[in-house]
Amino acid sequence: MSEIHHRTTLPIDQRPRVLEMLGIDKVFNGNVTALKGMNLRVNEGDFISLLGPSGCGKSTALRLISGLMSPTTGRILWEGGKSRGDIGVVFQEPTLMPWATVARNVYLPFRLRGQSYASVRDEIHEALDLVGLAKFPDAYPRELSGGMKMRVSIARALVTNPRLILMDEPFGALDEITRQKLNNDLLRLKAEIGCTVIFVTHSVFESVFLSDRIVVMAARPGRVVEELQIDEPYPRDLAFRTSPEYAAYSQKVSAALMTAMGELV
Amino acid sequence: MSVQNETDSGIGHPPLTEAMVWDAEEARRARARQIEAVARWLVPVLVVFLTLFIWDRFVVVNEIPHFILPSPGRIWQQLVADRALLGASLIITLRITLMALAVAVVGGVILAILFTQSRFAELVFFPYAVILQVTPIVSIAPLIFIYVQDATARVLICAWIVAFFPILSNTTLGLKSVDHNLRDLFTIYGANRWQRLIHLQLPSALPYFLGGLRIAGGLALIGAIVAEYVVGSGGAGSGLAFRILEASYRLNIPRMFAALTLIAVVGVTIFALTGLLSHLLLRKWHESAIRREA
Numbered sequence: 001m002s003e004i005h006h007r008t009t010l011p012i013d014q015r016p017r018v019l020e021m022l023g024i025d026k027v028f029n030g031n032v033t034a035l036k037g038m039n040l041r042v043n044e045g046d047f048i049s050l051l052g053p054s055g056c057g058k059s060t061a062l063r064l065i066s067g068l069m070s071p072t073t074g075r076i077l078w079e080g081g082k083s084r085g086d087i088g089v090v091f092q093e094p095t096l097m098p099w100a101t102v103a104r105n106v107y108l109p110f111r112l113r114g115q116s117y118a119s120v121r122d123e124i125h126e127a128l129d130l131v132g133l134a135k136f137p138d139a140y141p142r143e144l145s146g147g148m149k150m151r152v153s154i155a156r157a158l159v160t161n162p163r164l165i166l167m168d169e170p171f172g173a174l175d176e177i178t179r180q181k182l183n184n185d186l187l188r189l190k191a192e193i194g195c196t197v198i199f200v201t202h203s204v205f206e207s208v209f210l211s212d213r214i215v216v217m218a219a220r221p222g223r224v225v226e227e228l229q230i231d232e233p234y235p236r237d238l239a240f241r242t243s244p245e246y247a248a249y250s251q252k253v254s255a256a257l258m259t260a261m262g263e264l265v
Numbered sequence: 266m267s268v269q270n271e272t273d274s275g276i277g278h279p280p281l282t283e284a285m286v287w288d289a290e291e292a293r294r295a296r297a298r299q300i301e302a303v304a305r306w307l308v309p310v311l312v313v314f315l316t317l318f319i320w321d322r323f324v325v326v327n328e329i330p331h332f333i334l335p336s337p338g339r340i341w342q343q344l345v346a347d348r349a350l351l352g353a354s355l356i357i358t359l360r361i362t363l364m365a366l367a368v369a370v371v372g373g374v375i376l377a378i379l380f381t382q383s384r385f386a387e388l389v390f391f392p393y394a395v396i397l398q399v400t401p402i403v404s405i406a407p408l409i410f411i412y413v414q415d416a417t418a419r420v421l422i423c424a425w426i427v428a429f430f431p432i433l434s435n436t437t438l439g440l441k442s443v444d445h446n447l448r449d450l451f452t453i454y455g456a457n458r459w460q461r462l463i464h465l466q467l468p469s470a471l472p473y474f475l476g477g478l479r480i481a482g483g484l485a486l487i488g489a490i491v492a493e494y495v496v497g498s499g500g501a502g503s504g505l506a507f508r509i510l511e512a513s514y515r516l517n518i519p520r521m522f523a524a525l526t527l528i529a530v531v532g533v534t535i536f537a538l539t540g541l542l543s544h545l546l547l548r549k550w551h552e553s554a555i556r557r558e559a
């Protein structure tokens with residue numbers, strides 16, 4: 001019996017809301033406008049990519065959602081409650097505790113809730129299984145490759161079966177081959193557990209391959225300029241990567257990104 | 266390797282297979298590792314023996330009298346002859362050093378935790394820590410001997426003052442050197458202060474603390490010795506430092522050397538033990554404990 005709850009993903013127009021960002025502005029030090037008038041509705045089962053040049057406020061958006069900072073104006077509404085829901089996060093760096101084993105790293109979210117290791121052992125092992133690390137619970141992070149560290153980070157993000165997983169350029173520091181492999185695995189994971197993901201990237205191809213919605217953003221001030229849907233059924237595989245549809249979507253998204261960057265290009 | 270492989274595979278030579286090349290390479294590395302492991306111990310030991318040998322020859326050839334410079338053998342004889350006296354002093358010096366180190370560890374770590382938990386506490390206490398650190402212990406010691414009556418406590422306080430600062434400053438630095446992404450992660454998962462300290466800050470600070478401990482171990486010994494020198498023939502004067510002073514008044518040069526040897530042995534032992542502790546605690550995960558081949 002599996003421990004991590006598996007949700008089914010509804011068609012894109014029938015999904016219930018998870019959260020909504022309403023008219024969000026974020027101004028740093030009274031002069032740097034990192035985000036201006038951002039609206040975003042996140043539905044259960046969405047795979048949303050925030051795509052844009054660096055400095056357009058993608059990370060800021062995630063930090064606002066995760067509650068690490070609060071918006072200067074605007075509100076973030078969480079469905080079914082005033083407070084932020086249970087979330088998982090993956091940063092660009094694996095961000096593992098070097099002194100703890102893989103299993104102990106994945107245990108962290110439970111530990112901070114005061115749950116004993118024994119009571120969540122099954123969840124931890126299933127999460128490691130899902131990311132393909134079932135054989136390495138006792139390894140230390142330094143013994144793992146960059147891609148494997150990232151997998152531990154992903155296992156930690158999904159082990160509590162959160163309502164929403166935030167990923168900030170998680171594969172940006174990896175080589176292309178590892179990156180593609182992790183992209184494939186991420187989609188397989190998504191199909192298996194039906195999690196909701198907001199994924200930050202500056203790769204057009206990555207965003208097209210992974211998402212069902214792409215939010216294109218521009219900088220100075222950081223803002224949303226376009227939202228595109230990728231109406232392509234999951235699971236997506238190598239066939240999709242080489243299909244004419246993929247090429248067409250990539251072209252469309254690239255064009256939107258070019259327009260967003262305007263005269264700067 | 267592979268280029269050689271192609272040119273070598275002429276008549277008469279069986280072609281080198283991938284596996285054989287790999288094995289040869291592996292074997293070479295294994296040999297290098299073995300040699301390295303032995304050399305790590307052997308070289309320092311040989312250097313010490315060589316030094317002792319040259320010292321001995323120097324003394325014998327030049328017929329230097331033992332009350333000017335005793336030979337290593339003469340020092341050893343003195344050590345054996347004075348073993349009861351010097352052994353008792355050794356235990357006293359050792360006890361002071363270890364107690365000072367223990368108090369420095371406890372005090373330094375607690376103060377460091379306090380500093381990182383409260384900015385106010387840091388502002389209040391840090392100046393005192395610095396003043397104690399920068400003021401030479403020989404200039405504070407006479408005051409301590411006026412105000413503190415207990416003989417052991419006097420020396421202990423001196424040794425502690427010298428030893429605690431590296432623990433304090435290193436641990437404080439370590440507690441503040443937490444990976445900022447991990448800090449964010451703890452915030453997102455709703456960690457409280459206590460959880461953050463136990464599960465994040467203290468493990469992050471461990472390598473820094475151990476670095477401080479290695480310095481403090483040596484300093485605790487220096488503090489104990491210096492304090493005893495300053496106290497001179499006072500009540501606590503029966504440690505190794507006092508034996509050196511006493512022997513110098515009596516021009517018993519071999520005994521001075523014997524006591525000095527014991528002090529050096531204590532210092533080296535402390536250094537080795539703190540190094541071993543550091544290795545045992547960090548070998549699984551910390552960069553400093555990872556050995557890579559050049």
Ligand SMILES: Nc1ncnc2c1ncn2[C@@H]1O[C@H](COP(=O)(O)OP(=O)(O)O)[C@@H](O)[C@H]1O
Nearest residue numbers: 028032034053054055056057058059060061222
């Ligand atoms: N803590 C901060 N203080 C001041 N300025 C910040 C801070 N965080 C981000 N910024 C600024 O906000 C803008 C958006 O940053 P960020 O959200 O990190 O962009 P992205 O992730 O899209 O590259 C940038 O101009 C950045 O310099």
Ligand SMILES: [Mg+2]
Nearest residue numbers: 058059060168
């Ligand atoms: Mg960013």
